Amino acid sequence: MSGRAGMITQRPVPGHPRPYEFPATIRTSLANGLRVMVTPMPGRALVAASLSLRTGAVDEPSEIGGATVLAARALTEGTEVRDAIALTEAAERLGASLHAESGWDATSVSLDVPATRLEPAMDLLAEVVRRPAFPGSEVERLRDERLTDLLQARADPRRRADEAYVSSIYAPVSPYHRPAGGAADTVEALTATDLRRIHASAYVPERAALVVAGDVDPEAVLRVAEALFGDWEASGSGATAVIDDTSAVTDRFIRVVHRPGAVQTEVRIGHPGLRRLHPDYHAVSVMGAILGGLFNSRLNMKLREEKGYTYGASAGFDLRRARGPFTARAAVNTDATVPALGEFLVELDRIREGLVTDPEINAARDYLVGVFPLRFETPGPVAGSLAGLFVHGLPDDELARYRTAIEAVTPDDVLRVARDHIHPERAAIVLVGDHDEFGEALAAAGIAPIDVQVDADPATAA
Amino acid sequence: MPVPVVEFSDERLPNGLRLIVAEDHLAPVVAVNLWYNVGSKHEVAGKTGFAHLFEHVMFQGSANVGKAEHMALVQAAGGTLNGTTWLDRTNYYETMPSHQLELALWLEADRMGTLLAALNQENLDNQRDVVKNEKRWSYDNRPYGSWNEKLLGHLFPPGHPYHHPTIGSMEDLDAASVDDVKAFFATWYAPNNAVLSVAGDCERAQVRAWADRYFGPIPANPVIPSLPDMSLPELIGEERREVVEDRVPLARVFFGFRTPVFGDRRFDALDLASQLLAGGKGSRLHRRLVREERLAQDVSIGLLPVIGGASAAIGSVTVRPGVDIAAAEAAYLEELEKLATELPTEDEMARAKALWEADELGALARVEERADRLSAYATLFDDPALINTLLPRYLAVTAEQVRDAARAVFRADNRVVVTYIPRPGDQPADVADDEEAA
Numbered sequence: 001m002s003g004r005a006g007m008i009t010q011r012p013v014p015g016h017p018r019p020y021e022f023p024a025t026i027r028t029s030l031a032n033g034l035r036v037m038v039t040p041m042p043g044r045a046l047v048a049a050s051l052s053l054r055t056g057a058v059d060e061p062s063e064i065g066g067a068t069v070l071a072a073r074a075l076t077e078g079t080e081v082r083d084a085i086a087l088t089e090a091a092e093r094l095g096a097s098l099h100a101e102s103g104w105d106a107t108s109v110s111l112d113v114p115a116t117r118l119e120p121a122m123d124l125l126a127e128v129v130r131r132p133a134f135p136g137s138e139v140e141r142l143r144d145e146r147l148t149d150l151l152q153a154r155a156d157p158r159r160r161a162d163e164a165y166v167s168s169i170y171a172p173v174s175p176y177h178r179p180a181g182g183a184a185d186t187v188e189a190l191t192a193t194d195l196r197r198i199h200a201s202a203y204v205p206e207r208a209a210l211v212v213a214g215d216v217d218p219e220a221v222l223r224v225a226e227a228l229f230g231d232w233e234a235s236g237s238g239a240t241a242v243i244d245d246t247s248a249v250t251d252r253f254i255r256v257v258h259r260p261g262a263v264q265t266e267v268r269i270g271h272p273g274l275r276r277l278h279p280d281y282h283a284v285s286v287m288g289a290i291l292g293g294l295f296n297s298r299l300n301m302k303l304r305e306e307k308g309y310t311y312g313a314s315a316g317f318d319l320r321r322a323r324g325p326f327t328a329r330a331a332v333n334t335d336a337t338v339p340a341l342g343e344f345l346v347e348l349d350r351i352r353e354g355l356v357t358d359p360e361i362n363a364a365r366d367y368l369v370g371v372f373p374l375r376f377e378t379p380g381p382v383a384g385s386l387a388g389l390f391v392h393g394l395p396d397d398e399l400a401r402y403r404t405a406i407e408a409v410t411p412d413d414v415l416r417v418a419r420d421h422i423h424p425e426r427a428a429i430v431l432v433g434d435h436d437e438f439g440e441a442l443a444a445a446g447i448a449p450i451d452v453q454v455d456a457d458p459a460t461a462a
Numbered sequence: 463m464p465v466p467v468v469e470f471s472d473e474r475l476p477n478g479l480r481l482i483v484a485e486d487h488l489a490p491v492v493a494v495n496l497w498y499n500v501g502s503k504h505e506v507a508g509k510t511g512f513a514h515l516f517e518h519v520m521f522q523g524s525a526n527v528g529k530a531e532h533m534a535l536v537q538a539a540g541g542t543l544n545g546t547t548w549l550d551r552t553n554y555y556e557t558m559p560s561h562q563l564e565l566a567l568w569l570e571a572d573r574m575g576t577l578l579a580a581l582n583q584e585n586l587d588n589q590r591d592v593v594k595n596e597k598r599w600s601y602d603n604r605p606y607g608s609w610n611e612k613l614l615g616h617l618f619p620p621g622h623p624y625h626h627p628t629i630g631s632m633e634d635l636d637a638a639s640v641d642d643v644k645a646f647f648a649t650w651y652a653p654n655n656a657v658l659s660v661a662g663d664c665e666r667a668q669v670r671a672w673a674d675r676y677f678g679p680i681p682a683n684p685v686i687p688s689l690p691d692m693s694l695p696e697l698i699g700e701e702r703r704e705v706v707e708d709r710v711p712l713a714r715v716f717f718g719f720r721t722p723v724f725g726d727r728r729f730d731a732l733d734l735a736s737q738l739l740a741g742g743k744g745s746r747l748h749r750r751l752v753r754e755e756r757l758a759q760d761v762s763i764g765l766l767p768v769i770g771g772a773s774a775a776i777g778s779v780t781v782r783p784g785v786d787i788a789a790a791e792a793a794y795l796e797e798l799e800k801l802a803t804e805l806p807t808e809d810e811m812a813r814a815k816a817l818w819e820a821d822e823l824g825a826l827a828r829v830e831e832r833a834d835r836l837s838a839y840a841t842l843f844d845d846p847a848l849i850n851t852l853l854p855r856y857l858a859v860t861a862e863q864v865r866d867a868a869r870a871v872f873r874a875d876n877r878v879v880v881t882y883i884p885r886p887g888d889q890p891a892d893v894a895d896d897e898e899a900a
């Protein structure tokens with residue numbers, strides 16, 4: 001190709017990489033079992049601190065589905081010492097943002113605060129974790145907001161697709177069958193008593209880790225940890241129950257949620273995947289990057305850069321304490337629904353049928369290894385990763401050996417894990433879009449049995 | 463806690479490319495950020511959405527880089543990247559492990575210098591389809607998805623460059639030709655219409671040498687067109703209202719007010735006002751509408767940081783099931799009017815500023831954000847030092863300035879009210895919580 005006079009046509013070669021190690025972390029435990037991790041990061045004046053609990057929506061009894069997420073939200077709605085507004089104002093005066101949330105696996109109360117005000121801010125964090133009041137009126141309001149949010153989720157095509165997808169791939173007996181924040185039938189009955197029950201049983205030091213990263217003096221942080229959490233009474237048990245992740249997918253099937261007039265179809269394809277602790281973790285990370293993780297992944301190059309069917313196609317594994325979903329996804333223009341589905345299935349088969357090329361595996365490994373220092377530039381992600389290790393019960397050196405483990409993945413490994421963990425022949429295909437437009441072509445394509453549902457009026461659906 | 467000062471160099475290559483370098487060796491990462499002074503405000507009638515479509519074309523290859531290879535090379539080098547287009551500008555950025563900086567500079571230079579060598583109809587058609595799907599995904603197939611277009615349409619008169627949204631219209635995207643792309647490139651993608659910022663683990667002299675080597679041969683465009691006069695009256699002059707039926711379960715009211723531009727001190731005061739009104743749980747709108755009176759599912763207000771003639775404050779309230787829309791709207795507007803008549807308390811001001819300062823501390827810790835800010839302030843204000851001086855300016859805003867700015871802007875004859883209501887059939891017939899339905 002012609003260029004321009006004087007332009008340098010030759011690609012630069014990389015310089016010498018500056019050695020990078022995940023920042024050294026001091027690890028200890030208090031007598032009550034609370035894990036404490038401190039990562040000094042000199043020069044990082046905005047400190048990240050979090051108290052993470054190995055308790056999430058998977059751990060709650062199904063009849064109070066949604067209680068764990070609601071309990072976390074309610075933590076900052078008032079304590080035995082002060083109400084929600086006083087709490088917020090106290091944090092704001094310190095320039096601190098205090099945030100509590102639960103997901104499937106864990107609950108965390110996190111704090112970002114300038115280093116000079118870490119100690120008073122940690123006081124607030126401890127107050128929220130140990131002495132929440134769960135005021136009845138605030139809990140009611142949060143519950144109503146959640147119910148209203150569920151109404152909105154049904155109106156939003158992508159949230160509707162996500163919800164229809166998980167309820168299609170997990171058996172009703174599995175907590176993963178429903179949203180982590182709970183479905184309306186259980187949420188509407190939740191009370192402050194349910195949230196107190198969650199707090200009393202699951203907020204215990206044996207399930208908790210305090211992580212602090214930033215420009216801090218570790219000795220000082222350890223002293224504060226002891227002062228704030230040393231008298232947190234051990235419960236005698238940190239054990240969590242077995243999680244039921246039973247699949248509902250035995251054969252391939254298509255479920256259409258009909259939305260007349262929709263200009264795009266939200267596509268979800270897959271089945272339960274694997275748990276975070278699976279020994280194939282690193283090989284699956286490389287395989288996922290090639291199939292649907294990188295910009296230049298097979299799915300994105302085919303569906304976006306070649307066909308123009310979508311703004312972006314991807315695939316990945318949600319790695320949880322039990323088998324989270326494997327999902328291939330895209331939003332495609334309505335006309336392209338059936339051809340896009342064909343391309344998805346071709347790629348899901350192809351990754352299982354032959355070895356990936358050297359350029360493909362090099363790009364994926366180099367990306368995952370190379371991006372590692374970028375991920376941990378600031379305290380927030382460092383603290384988040386350490387909390388993640390604790391939640392999953394991973395060894396202390398997991399992050400230190402990550403790059404070596406990724407570099408060791410071979411094309412044979414990729415093929416093996418694709419065959420073991422991707423199953424297009426028993427995948428659910430969920431489509432949220434205008435069935436009037438693509439229904440005939442979909443039936444003619446003969447991909448799988450089709451079930452079409454029309455959303456009821458939101459009034460009755462809620 | 464004082465936010466650390468960002469030290470930087472600021473120079474120009476002979477071809478006009480402005481180069482700003484901020485060294486910081488804390489982490490082995492470096493950010494490259496290139497702002498082109500061209501955005502959707504430079505588009506003319508019949509060619510809306512073009513600046514953004516062009517941004518996509520910039521990833522389709524150049525003389526020495528294949529289609530989508532820019533992304534592949536950066537990711538394989540362990541980097542992250544993207545490009546974005548907005549009303550005032552287009553930017554492209556890479557964050558790299560520091561030993562891969564030279565690659566990012568070469569890639570940016572190759573497309574600035576030789577994009578047209580790789581341009582063809584097939585790539586343009588492909589990216590046109592991608593962008594149309596981006597529009598569907600981001601706007602057309604989303605609840606309340608047309609709010610941006612509606613508000614801009616009312617806030618800025620027809621013919622004003624901010625009247626239309628950056629994504630443009632399907633018709634204009636369909637009409638874009640290869641010749642349009644060529645002309646757009648020749649006009650705007652010149653070194654003297656760009657600012658290149660590099661922040662992080664690098665050496666200034668080395669960056670300059672690489673910039674000379676890779677960007678140096680690209681000629682300037684001596685005739686960058688100037689924008690039409692964008693000035694507008696300070697007030698809209700009337701209340702403009704529109705009601706939109708949409709596939710939504712809850713009504714939502716969007717508000718727009720015309721404001722002074724980003725860079726004006728009154729804009730600083732309004733930014734602080736937004737924080738007092740809707741910045742978190744302790745803020746006035748949240749406290750009253752969400753917590754105390756339970757009229758709203760959520761509330762928001764924020765400013766558009768744009769510089770052409772006028773900017774806007776844009777807010778919303780999502781109305782809870784069973785609540786009278788007019789009551790929610792009235793409560794929202796009352797809080798704005800209150801701020802326009804009574805001084806905020808000292809404690810409110812202090813809290814807002816403490817949060818602001820902490821946010822800034824967090825934002826500037828990332829090299830990607832530093833590089834973006836340096837390019838932004840150089841492009842918009844010819845003043846990259848704002849990276850250090852903007853925060854003190856905000857911290858100096860007084861309660862009186864907040865009240866006065868609010869009084870000048872939050873007026874009935876300066877507002878747009880766009881109300882989304884559930885289409886018949888999408889409305890919850892019975893609310894989730896009966897006791898609050900009354």
